[in-house]
Amino acid sequence: MVLDPSRRRLLGGVALGTAAIAGSGATAAAASLLDQASRSDTDNAIGDRVPGGRRPRGAHVVWSVATSHRGVALTFDDGPDPELTPLVLSVLAAADAHATFFMVGEAATRRPDLVGDVVAAGHEIGSHTWSHIDLARADRATTTRQIVEGHRAVAAAAGRPLSLFRPPWGDLTGSAVRVAAELALDVVLWSHSAEHLPAALVPGDVILLHDGVRTRGGAFDAGHRGAVRARHRDEIGRLPQLLRRLRDADIEPTTVGALLDAP
Numbered sequence: 001m002v003l004d005p006s007r008r009r010l011l012g013g014v015a016l017g018t019a020a021i022a023g024s025g026a027t028a029a030a031a032s033l034l035d036q037a038s039r040s041d042t043d044n045a046i047g048d049r050v051p052g053g054r055r056p057r058g059a060h061v062v063w064s065v066a067t068s069h070r071g072v073a074l075t076f077d078d079g080p081d082p083e084l085t086p087l088v089l090s091v092l093a094a095a096d097a098h099a100t101f102f103m104v105g106e107a108a109t110r111r112p113d114l115v116g117d118v119v120a121a122g123h124e125i126g127s128h129t130w131s132h133i134d135l136a137r138a139d140r141a142t143t144t145r146q147i148v149e150g151h152r153a154v155a156a157a158a159g160r161p162l163s164l165f166r167p168p169w170g171d172l173t174g175s176a177v178r179v180a181a182e183l184a185l186d187v188v189l190w191s192h193s194a195e196h197l198p199a200a201l202v203p204g205d206v207i208l209l210h211d212g213v214r215t216r217g218g219a220f221d222a223g224h225r226g227a228v229r230a231r232h233r234d235e236i237g238r239l240p241q242l243l244r245r246l247r248d249a250d251i252e253p254t255t256v257g258a259l260l261d262a263p
C-alpha cells in the first residue's frame with residue numbers, strides 16, 4: 001500500500017487519511033469471479049469501467065477526505081432494515097440532508113423495495129459484503145466471494161453501479177483491499193462513530209451510523225441483537241441533533257461521493 005501522489009494533488013496537497021493501492025494482478029479466484037460478474041446481466045461496473053461516470057480512482061482507502069467541500073459525510077451501515085431504514089430516511093428528508101448507505105447484499109436482496117426508497121430519496125449506495133462476515137478471519141476465496149457477491153447484489157437492488165465498499169467492523173486484509181481494487185471500489189472507513197463524536201467536527205470527516213443490526217454472534221444471540229437494535233434506534237434518535245449541530249457549524253451533511261468528487 002502506498003500513498004498516491006496523483007490523489008494527493010487531486011485533494012489539494014493533503015494525503016493524510018487516504019492511501020492507494022499500487023497495481024495488483026488478479027488472483028485466479030478473483031479473476032474467475034470477476035469474469036462471472038462481468039458477464040452477468042446486472043451490469044454493475046466491474047473492472048476498468050468507471051462507476052458513476054467518475055474517473056477511475058483505483059482502490060483508495062479513505063477514512064476522512066481532504067477536500068474544499070464544507071461537508072461531513074454521514075454513513076449508515078448494515079441495512080436495509082424494515083424498521084431502521086425508513087426511520088433514517090424520514091429524519092434525513094426532514095433536514096434535507098443526504099448520506100451514504102453501506103448495504104449488506106443478502107439484506108438488499110431480501111428488501112429491494114427499501115433499497116429503492118433509499119435511491120429514490122437521492123442518497124448514495126455502497127456495498128458492505130454479502131452477509132457481513134469478519135473479513136479479517138476469512139480466507140482469500142471467501143473474501144472474494146463476499147465482496148463480489150455483496151457488490152453485485154446491492155448494485156442489482158439499487159439499479160445502478162457502485163463505487164464504494166465498506167468492510168464489516170472496518171476489518172481489512174490485503175486480500176480484501178485487492179479485491180476492492182479489482183472492482184474499482186474505494187474502501188471507505190470512518191473518522192468518528194456517532195457514539196463517540198469529538199467536540200468539533202471537521203469538514204471531510206466521515207461519520208459512522210447504522211440503519212441495520214449485525215452482530216458477531218450469528219443466530220445464537222437474540223438478546224444481544226435486541227440490545228444493538230435499541231442502541232441504533234437511540235443513535236437515530238440523536239440524528240436530528242447531529243444534523244442541527246453540523247448546520248450550526250456551517251457544515252453540510254453529505255455523501256462520501258460528494259466529498260471525494262469535490263476539488
Ligand SMILES: [Zn+2]
Nearest residue numbers: 077078168169
Ligand atoms: Zn457493518
